[in-house]
Amino acid sequence: MTNKIISREEVEKTAQLARLDLTEEEKDHFASDLNSTLDYFKSFSDVDGKVIEKVSINGLMENQLREDELLINNQEEQEEEKKRIKDSFPQANGDYLKVKSVL
Amino acid sequence: MIKELNQKIQSRELSCLDLNKEYLAIIKEKNESLRAFLEVYEKEVLAQAEAVDKKVNRKKKIGLLEGIPYGLKDNVCLQGKRTSAGSRMLNNYQAVYDATVVKKLKEAGAIVMGKTNMDEFAMGSSTESSVFGPTKNPWDESRVPGGSSGGSAAAVAAEMVPWALGSDTGGSIRQPAGFCGVVGFKPTYGRVSRYGLIAMASSYDQIGPLAKTVEDVALIYQVIKGKDVKDNTTIEKSEADLEDNFSLKGKKIGIVKEFFDSEGLDKKVKTTVEKRIEFAKEQGVEIIEVKLDYFKHSLAVYYIMMTAEISSNLARMDGIRFGFNESLEKDAKAKDILDVYNFSREMALGPESKRRVILGTYVLSAGYYDAYYKKAQKIREIIKQEVKKVFEQVDVLISPTSPKPAFKLGEKISDPLQLYLEDIYTVGANVAMIPGISIPAGIVSEDGKDLPVGLQLLGRWWEDEKLLSFAKALEL
Numbered sequence A: 001m002t003n004k005i006i007s008r009e010e011v012e013k014t015a016q017l018a019r020l021d022l023t024e025e026e027k028d029h030f031a032s033d034l035n036s037t038l039d040y041f042k043s044f045s046d047v048d049g050k051v052i053e054k055v056s057i058n059g060l061m062e063n064q065l066r067e068d069e070l071l072i073n074n075q076e077e078q079e080e081e082k083k084r085i086k087d088s089f090p091q092a093n094g095d096y097l098k099v100k101s102v103l
Numbered sequence B: 001m002i003k004e005l006n007q008k009i010q011s012r013e014l015s016c017l018d019l020n021k022e023y024l025a026i027i028k029e030k031n032e033s034l035r036a037f038l039e040v041y042e043k044e045v046l047a048q049a050e051a052v053d054k055k056v057n058r059k060k061k062i063g064l065l066e067g068i069p070y071g072l073k074d075n076v077c078l079q080g081k082r083t084s085a086g087s088r089m090l091n092n093y094q095a096v097y098d099a100t101v102v103k104k105l106k107e108a109g110a111i112v113m114g115k116t117n118m119d120e121f122a123m124g125s126s127t128e129s130s131v132f133g134p135t136k137n138p139w140d141e142s143r144v145p146g147g148s149s150g151g152s153a154a155a156v157a158a159e160m161v162p163w164a165l166g167s168d169t170g171g172s173i174r175q176p177a178g179f180c181g182v183v184g185f186k187p188t189y190g191r192v193s194r195y196g197l198i199a200m201a202s203s204y205d206q207i208g209p210l211a212k213t214v215e216d217v218a219l220i221y222q223v224i225k226g227k228d229v230k231d232n233t234t235i236e237k238s239e240a241d242l243e244d245n246f247s248l249k250g251k252k253i254g255i256v257k258e259f260f261d262s263e264g265l266d267k268k269v270k271t272t273v274e275k276r277i278e279f280a281k282e283q284g285v286e287i288i289e290v291k292l293d294y295f296k297h298s299l300a301v302y303y304i305m306m307t308a309e310i311s312s313n314l315a316r317m318d319g320i321r322f323g324f325n326e327s328l329e330k331d332a333k334a335k336d337i338l339d340v341y342n343f344s345r346e347m348a349l350g351p352e353s354k355r356r357v358i359l360g361t362y363v364l365s366a367g368y369y370d371a372y373y374k375k376a377q378k379i380r381e382i383i384k385q386e387v388k389k390v391f392e393q394v395d396v397l398i399s400p401t402s403p404k405p406a407f408k409l410g411e412k413i414s415d416p417l418q419l420y421l422e423d424i425y426t427v428g429a430n431v432a433m434i435p436g437i438s439i440p441a442g443i444v445s446e447d448g449k450d451l452p453v454g455l456q457l458l459g460r461w462w463e464d465e466k467l468l469s470f471a472k473a474l475e476l
Helices: A006-015 A024-044 A077-089 B002-010 B018-035 B040-057 B100-105 B151-159 B174-180 B216-222 B257-261 B267-282 B295-316 B339-349 B351-364 B370-393 B416-423 B425-433 B464-473
Strands: B035-040 B068-073 B111-116 B164-169 B182-187 B206-211 B252-256 B286-290 B398-401 B436-446 B449-458
Touching: A006 A024, A006 B351, A024 B295, A024 B351, A024 B370, A024 B416, B002 B018, B002 B040, B002 B216, B018 B035, B018 B040, B018 B068, B018 B111, B035 B040, B035 B151, B040 B111, B068 B151, B100 B151, B100 B182, B100 B216, B111 B151, B151 B164, B151 B174, B151 B206, B164 B182, B164 B216, B174 B182, B174 B436, B182 B216, B182 B464, B206 B216, B216 B436, B216 B464, B252 B257, B252 B267, B252 B370, B257 B398, B267 B286, B267 B436, B267 B449, B286 B370, B295 B351, B295 B370, B295 B416, B295 B425, B351 B370, B370 B425, B398 B464, B436 B464, B449 B464
Parallel strands: B068 B111, B068 B164, B252 B286, B252 B398
Antiparallel strands: B035 B111, B164 B206, B182 B206, B182 B436, B398 B449, B436 B449
């Protein structure tokens, strides 16, 4: 039996933060699954994480900057891409994305 | 194999159309039971194949991959085609652009045969979390093909296509390659652009090829690698080409003792891999036992950071701009936008996605962030340091790809932690961002059926070609 690290209520709260509406059954399930996984994570709680320098690996994780500019310069291509994106809107009103009331 | 096919097409010994028809026939015969492909673009395939034949008939030279079909994992965008990532959430989603890898392969003339099955959003090691149902292992259909690129691995193993693309976040190319007896390669993080790959855990994700031989995998890698302005983790970095006269003599291969002493390691898998190590010794390789004290924490580091990154990446799956939207369904309950988020995600995300989104949200939440996410990030750095030191002693590391051969369908579905342990040998490469490859090591018998065993080699940062040379030399 693993220790209880996360309670059913915490699962509920976390799911709310994650914008997930869970069924009662799912809440029970996830509480138990997450507890066994979090228990496994404890394996490194005794690791001393103090001495940290970023490892320099030639080229890896270096900042790469570029100008913030359009990569497609062709007007026609731009329009086509725009149309494809609009076509995948679940609901649209002309050029606008339509959503349910926000407030 | 690809080279031979190319020569046959070029010399007109075999028409490109016939070649593609042959593969289509195999798909028709086997896909119903294996479910490796979710969609096959027969018409487009045949039209493209005919065009290649016309080119050959005009005595034009064709490229190595030209006219050769491949399977594309369903989390890689192919413009105008459904790109579902194995999820109900994107069941109706048509990609609005081509991924960079797809674009490069189009330019090389390769033909997309269709989209291959996968675990939902690439979360899983068995392809059982696909909303379209599991893929089966061609070696034994009562077993899983591994995952998450299980459709790609099964398609190559069943000879439905000569090669396929997959993605690897914690072993999702290498583990299924091992389970299906094919070669699967995850390049160094930053070698291949992920633009157009549906993101799972961005600091771990990498695209790579699966094929029958190391040579094929190397050929494909040459085409898909390189800097892409659309993925700023990619950089231009030259490397030595695959060596033709590469010799194992005098090379140093490291083994991590804990990997071989692990309780969870199947005896037959262990023996099979050890035989290959013996073979390497006979070729003049020096085997060096190395110590990796922190490497064992890779799995915990991975599961914390990966779920954190998933919770963030999957936030866009909310039914607003694309994908499943509950308010458009029959008997919709959503009254406002918050309901649309909550209900769409509840209905369209599968259990594994939900589990990881919640876990990821939890480890990032105030009060737990330091204990989990921040700590994991630190240990990731320690692991990188440790790996760097080890590679000062050895050229590559060798291990089994997975602790056991392919397991039965349904065997681990109810125990997520057990399923997570599948990744124990593979995640280290993603944590340390180094390249890794799985090659067939041999065959074991399980319940009277032959099952392949995979051997994994890990290499230094950016030395992908060198790793491929080792893999080629150790190929069965």
